[in-house]
Amino acid sequence: MSYLFPNYTRDSIDLVDGDGCYVYDQDQRRYLDFTSGIGVTNxxxxxxxVLQALTDQTTKIWHSSNLYTNHLQxxxxxxxxxxxxxxxxxCNSGTEANEAAIKLARKATGRTKILSFTQSFHGRTYxxxxxTGQPALQTGFYPIVAGFDYLPYNQLKPLKEKLTxxxxxxxxxxxxxxxxxIPAEKQWLQTVARLCHENNSLLIVDEIQSGMGRTGNFFAFEAYEIKPDIITLAKALANGIPAGAMLGKVELAEAFGPGTHGTTFGGNNLAMQVAKTVVTEINQPAFLSAVAAKGNDLKEGLTQLIxxxxxxxxxxxxxxxxxxxxDSPETLQKVLVELKQQQLLALxxxxxxxxxxxxxTISQAELMQGLKIIQQVLLN
Incomplete structure (x- = not known):
């Protein structure tokens, strides 16, 4: 019997330890981790x-509240x-960062409508x-917040029609x-940014999964040569300690004055000490170049299978x-099971x-080991 709500479909393995790119279950079986806790433990x-930063802060204050100055923030x-x-x-999570972004956008512009895209995912709070442009996730929770329209991704005509x-x-x-x-097409995204600017609408870029070095740039949008008005972050910001952030252009400051938005735990000392270390480690040219190079190797090795x-x-x-x-959901499920049997976890x-x-931080040898396992499973 479980004492938890059944809102997750949980695997039977219980991950009780981790080291580098490996995790260990309750039977001390080791798995190569190609999930990073869904993009968290970058x-x-x-x-x-990171361990030293966490350890150091545990001997100091953990939480003080946002009523006081916080040098770590x-x-x-x-x-x-x-x-x-x-x-x-x-804040504490990606969904909270996006909630803040939605509030800031409406408050700063005095407008109400927000355009999103089909197949998008921005969180599960209201x-x-x-x-989030996925009706299946909204089913059973209506009425949802009014004022959202969902458009086809990577298409300009529908956006132009709705950008009023x-x-x-x-x-x-x-x-x-x-x-x-699904990556944005560069010309499409650049045009979206330009049209938003011309219409005095704000561009919110959700970097919750793609940010923090994941794509080989600190922010994924950097490769597209655009400048969002608002950026949201979470997941890898503190490498597993709950932390999220919303970045907004300086000129939006007036819209978020005292009392307009807040959080109890967001930006607490423990999370910030870890986040400071994580950002420092990731946002280095050599580190990001290595991520891009490893990504190219992985992508090339998988593209050969097409x-x-x-x-x-x-x-x-x-x-x-x-x-x-x-080619099918059934194939995907079979591949995930077989990868786990070969001691590699994927999503x-x-x-x-x-x-x-x-x-x-995966080494080239570990990356190639993982690629070999994936190739063998897909070839079966």
Whole structure:
């Protein structure tokens, strides 16, 4: 008997330990981790500097509340914004970051409508769920928050038709994660950014899964040469300690004055000490270049299978955020089971996509070991 709500379909393995790119279950069986806790442990498990930061802060204050100045928040915010153009609000999760972004967009513009995209995923609280373009996730929870329209991703005509003077913001993922690892087309995204600017609508970029170095850039949008008005982060921000953030342009500050938004736990000392270390470790040119190179190797090794195996129809993604499109949901489920039997853990995205999110710290040898296992399972 379980004492938990059955809102998750849980595997029988209980992960009780982790080290680097490996996790261990209750029977001490070791698995190569190509999930990173769904894009969370970007620096792997028990990263020595992250562990030291956490240990150091446990001997100091853990939580003080946002009624007081917090030097750790200031330090992390400066690192995230590179000290210019943006201000930061800290929270606990991605869905909270998107809730803050939705509120800020409506408050700053005085408008109500928000445009999102089909197959998007922005969270499960009411505002974030309402921004998520997946009706199956909204079923049973109506009425959702009003004012959201959902448009086809990577298409301009529907956006132009809907981008009217009552649109507060457009919210999007640079790479749709839960929707199937679907990257934005560069010209499309650049045009979206330009149209938002011309319409005085804000562009919200959800970097919750694609940010923090996952694609080989610190922010995935950097490869598209755009500048969002609002950016949301979470997942890997503190490598497993709950932390989220919303970054907004400095000129939006007036809309978020005292009393407009808040959080009890967001930005607490424990999370910020860890986040400071994580951001410092990831946001380095050599580290990001290595992620991009490893991602290219993984993608190339998987792309070769398209011509060899009928059930592999496409390989998509950037850096170490890779999706392998398979020919059916049944194939995907079979592959996930067989990978686990070969002691490699992976994820699904959408109905037919094998999603691979290994730690960014994975070694070349570990990456090739994982690639070999995936290739062998797909060849079966």
């Amino acid at each position: 620096l792997g498990h028990k990263h020595p500097k 200031e330090q992390v915010a400066q690192k995230l914004t590179m000290g210019k153009d943006y201000l930061t609000f800290f 505002g974030a769920l309402s921004a 003077d009552d649109v507060a913001a457009v919210i999007l993922e640079v790479i749709q994660g839960e929707g199937g690892i 011509d060899q195996i009928a059930k592999v129809t496409a390989v998509r993604g950037s850096g170490l955020m890779i999706g392998v499109e398979l 699904k995205a959408g109905q037919t996509v094998l999603r691979l999110l290994p730690p960014l």
